[in-house]
Amino acid sequence: MILVWGLLQDATTRSVCDCLARLSARVAFVNHADIARTKVRFTSDGADSYRLTCRDLSYELAEMSAAYLRPYDHRDYGDYVKPGDEAPMVGSAELVHHLIGAWAESTAALVINRPSAEASNHSRRRTFSPVDSPFPHRL
């Protein structure tokens, strides 16, 4: 199965999905705009396991043979709710990005592209908070 994580409104992602459909490939499309309804559960009992759930669809990422990842800044979506001043720095959407990124870095599947390979494209990235930030809340 091939994981596609992005927006169908994006012509590139749409063309990838169209090509995969023509090839009758098994595709797990996860709409990035559904980030508020996307969950990832990571466990490490024995082998590492990443369970990705979006609405009523659920996938074990270890079953993916390939992935095309095209994430966006979830704060640009209409349903984004700005966290309050006392909210933890790492919210659910950030954790989805962290965990899918961690899976993409470690999996043997073909990933286009692993986050580290395109990191320099994001040198001006908006400052998502790292899980390891020393600051428990905003300054």
Add this chain to the structure above:
Amino acid sequence: MILVLSSIIDEAAAAFARELASDATASLITCTDLACAALNLHHPTFDASTITVTGETISVGRLAGVVNLLPVVLPDELIFYDEAEREYQAAEIHALLTFFLSSLPCPVINRATATSLTGPFHNPLGWRQLARSLGIAVSRIAMRSDAFANPFTVPADGGSIEVECLGNRVIAPSGTVADAQTLTLARHGGVEYLRAVYVRDASGDVRYLTAHTTPDVKSPPTRGAIADYFAARRP
């Protein structure tokens, strides 16, 4: 000159910069300094670059080292910009620091990469995966994006082992396998400084939990090790 790069709220960093300055030329530098004074970066002739430190313009070639205590540039660092402007400026300064810290010819503890300002990984999962790939036993953890409980929190029962290394040397050996494992992790991660945390499982075996790439300058042994590190590299 040694620069201590830190957050504007990091009082320990400011104290450490004063401590370093008693023995060598050293100065604290923050995002405020970077934004408010001239920093001229050149590519490909990086040697021609200059930075302004406490009002003085100096060549990057005069920098003897950098202690990088800034894992991320948060918009809230940039209080002198309008609030609407801070996020964009933070991203710009992040990009600038990535180039600056990865280009400097002097020792940097730790050097920035495209992934993180203080090392090769954006979050502790990357270090955990590196540890696993190196055959280091890791602790079992679980994370849920919808109900986050930090799995890298050190247990309160005091059973953890913390090992710091700097420049391929363990600062205060624990006498366990964690010492060699931390050195291995730092070497393969390409960092000068690493603080790795281990826990014991039910069998008493040491298992890797997490790692930190920002030096703990509240710790006197760490401060001493950093001072020694630069003293040993003084021309």
